[in-house]
Amino acid sequence: GAGVSQTPSNKVTEKGKYVELRCDPISGxxxxxxxxxxxxxxxxxxxxxxxTGAADDSGLPNDRFFxxxxxxxxxxxKIQRTERGDSAVYLCASSFSGGTTEAFFGQGTRLTVV
Amino acid sequence: GIQVEQSPPDLILQEGANSTLRCNFSDSVNNLQWFHQNPWGQLINLFYIPSGTKQNGRLSATTVATERYSLLYISSSQTTDSGVYFCAVEFDTGNQFYFGTGTSLTVIP
Structure with a gap:
């Protein structure tokens, strides 16, 4: 597509539930x-x-995130056993090859855990 | 440790005024980008500028990599320039962008 696409735009879930957030990067x-x-x-x-490989997962806060x-x-x-503290906007970005190439961000998914 | 610092944290301008936003970083960089986050949360690319100077309309940016800072200039500001401006840096040693804490700009008519 023309830009980075994230779905859903908004997600409200109950504490303890499992959620999946999707990111469709720029083609190529x-x-x-x-x-x-x-x-x-x-x-x-x-x-x-x-x-396909996770080159750096050092920022994942705990094993509920994958x-x-x-x-x-x-x-x-993927976030398992969601907690209220997981509420945030989750942003995805892509770049042609990482490193010295420009990155572009999607519009984000606003996750609210109630 | 790794640091990306932006100043000022907040800025209020009269429409038509000029401003300079600064980003200081702690180490050698592969990549530096300036973003404008609009009220809907979208990060809009302004400049990809690991070194040198670029201009785009009323905006320009300069990165002096050897002195570890970057500047974003906004001239003849408009109310639509309001929002948060982020500097994001990818250091030579890593695979991630480190974001500064942002400059929140409000342009009043």
Whole structure:
């Protein structure tokens, strides 16, 4: 597509439930990033994919968070046993090859855990 | 440790005024980008500028990599320039962008 697409735009879930957030990167981009942004803060890194593999998952806060990118294109961020503290905007970005190439962000998924 | 600092944190301008936003970073970089986050939360790319100077209309940016800072200039500001401006840096040693805390700009008519 023309830009990075994230679905859903908004997600409200009950505490303890499982959620999946989807990111469709720009076609041909091999690098994909997930970030999380809380109110009034800058985005914080979660995980970086180069192709199908997670090259850097050092930002995932705990083992309830997991992300996949099985075919090197679409990525899914999975959160198990959601907690109220997981409420935030989850942002996805892609770039042509990571490193020295420009990254473009999607519009984000606003997750609210009630 | 790794740091990306932006100043000022908040800025209020009269429409038509000029401003300079600053980003200081702590180490050598592969990538530096400036973003404008609009009221709907979308991060809009302004500049990809790991070094040098670029201009796009009323906006321009300069990165002096050897001195570890970048500047974003906004001239003849408009109310639509309001929002939060982020500097994001990818260091030589890593795979992630580190974002500064942002500059919140309000342009009043």
């Amino acid at each position: 981009h091999t690098a994909l990033y997930w970030y999380r942004q809380s109110l009034g803060q800058g985005p914080e890194f979660l995980i970086y994919f180069q192709g 992300a996949v990118r099985p075919e090197g294109s679409v990525s899914t961020l």
